[in-house]
Amino acid sequence: MRNQYYKQIDETVFEDTLENGLKVVVIPKAGFSKTFVTYTTHFGSLDHTFKPHGKDDFVTVPDGVAHFLEHKLFEKEDGDVFTSFAENDAQVNAFTTFDRTSYLFSATGNVHDNIIRLLKMIESPYFTEKTVEKEKGIIAEEIKMYQEQPNYKLMFQTLGALYHNHPVQVDIAGSVESIYDITAEDLYLSYETFYHPANMVLIIVGDVDPEETIQLVREHEDKRNMHEMPPITRKVIDEPTSVHTPYVETKMDIVQEKSMLAYKFKPNTISDKVRVKNDMEMMIALDLMFGEQTEFYQSNLEKEVIDDTFGYQFANEMTYSYLILAVTTDYHNEFKEAIKAELKKYIENGFVLEELERVRKQTLGEIVSSLNSPEYIANQYTKFYFEGVELFELVNILESITVESVQETLASLIDFDHVVESRLVKQNG
Structure with a gap:
């Protein structure tokens, strides 16, 4: 475990990289009543063309897969994870950006239990074609709602005029059309590629003991028996320097x-x-x-x-x-x-x-x-x-x-x- 003290702001960072590649960062805040935890994968809406592990060829998944996967990881065969967090003094949430997906909770108690609860939630995907089909309508309505907002319309109109090929011009949630193309296979393929612990970071900020907390995570991760993975190959985006439409x-x-x-x-x-x-x-x-x-x-x-x-x-x-x-x-x-x-x-x-x-x-x-x-x-x-x-x-x-x-x-x-x-x-x- 490494620790770094920043004198100017009186903050200390403790971090360790586990055997499976997961980076764990703990920033202790003595006396704080609330602890905040994020578990993040370096996988966002831009990452739609990549080489799956062990494959030589690129695959392209429909736009919106990263955001769709974020939604589905909250759904488990035995019920709703929101309730289990709430019953243990925590509120859980998530968000997807162009380059990452973060799962997070804030808690006033049961911090260690909630950390393990968050890890298990992300590390045990469950979706079937039936549950995927059900989610499509929900996300499609979400997209339609945004599209009616003038500021949203203006932003993506502008990005579409700026860029010829770059996927930054596509909404993080995808389009209504692309959402209906997503399959359970697309989700599992993306999960297996980007949700490896070596592509993720766990950050814990609050009144916690750094060594105890990192050891807790290490013991949990060791049970998964996962090893370091080769680097992920994302397709290089061919984008001219000119604007698409002035x-x-x-x-x-x-x-x-x-x-x-x-x-x-x-x-x-x-x-x-x-x-x-x-x-x-x-x-x-x-x-x-x-x-x-x-x-x-x-x-x-x-x-x-x-x-x-x-x-x-x-x-x-x-x-x-x-x-x-x-x-x-x-x-x-x-x-x-x-x-x-x-x-x-x-x-x-x-x-x-x-x-x-x-x-x-x-x-x-x-x-x-x-x-x-x-x-x-x-x-x-x-x-x-x-x-x-x-x-x-x-x-x-x-x-x-x-x-x-x-x-x-x-x-x-x-x-x-x-x-x-x-x-x-x-x-x-």
Whole structure:
């Protein structure tokens, strides 16, 4: 077992890799009444073309399999797992993203029992063609409900215009059509490939004894008699650097129109820590350019080019990267030109040191205050673990950022030839 103490934030991380490859991380929080646990596989909606263990050929499963599998692992032959957690002082849940699926619980008691309960739930899949067919209708209704929401429609319309082939343009839950193509065989194949302990991480945050807890998990996992597995081969995505469709518009029955600008960036070939640093640099740059305290925000709010729905999202992953800015507005062209002008200004002129220090201090404060939440620690530690960085390293990465590095990252990413303008307009406009 390895332990690492982070003096700046007074946190200690205990971790061990078991014989079957499962990484177990314990972050003790003395005096906390609630313990939060996540059990996560590095398997998300993007992972739909892969080589099963021992096979030479790629297989492609229908879109939405990762999310579908998340739903089905809660269903057991002998009943509902939600009740058994609730009866033991715990609430259980799960979520699927583009790159991972997390199963989690928060508990005020019976922590060790609930850890074993969570492990057993994930490690004993049960589904038949009959139970799979039943679930299809439930998930299809879920998808239809999302598709009726304007913000959802705008987001996936934009991603579809940004990307030619990349599956990031497909909803994590899949489509109604793809859901009905899923079979029990698809689920078992995906499970056997991606739910091996060597592709998973268990994170426990709370008032627990690290050695006792890791030993508990080790004894349970040893009984499974599983060994390390070869690396999973995912198919490399062939995605051009150009955008698919520079302008896209949909008419909807809406009261207010919506506009979204999306800048497409090249996939990452840099190291994990540099990618996370670039991520933080871009978030700082976006705050300094477009935050509520900026001249851009206040002047465009006054001119009604933007309203309080204005926001932005920067995604910086291994196989895709983009910046999206969105707003509810009838002034689409003015919004587009204002964003472009602001980006050009800061690419050419850079940032002010005092403003950078203000945002850095604010960001550091947010990180430190979040460490009082076991839920935040467990979820974020998981996210950064799969990105090759430990959560508590963020403080050092943040302190290494300079005004020059922020300007350089912004300038290296933004390409005004690789932008999509995406709109939702009134049906009778």
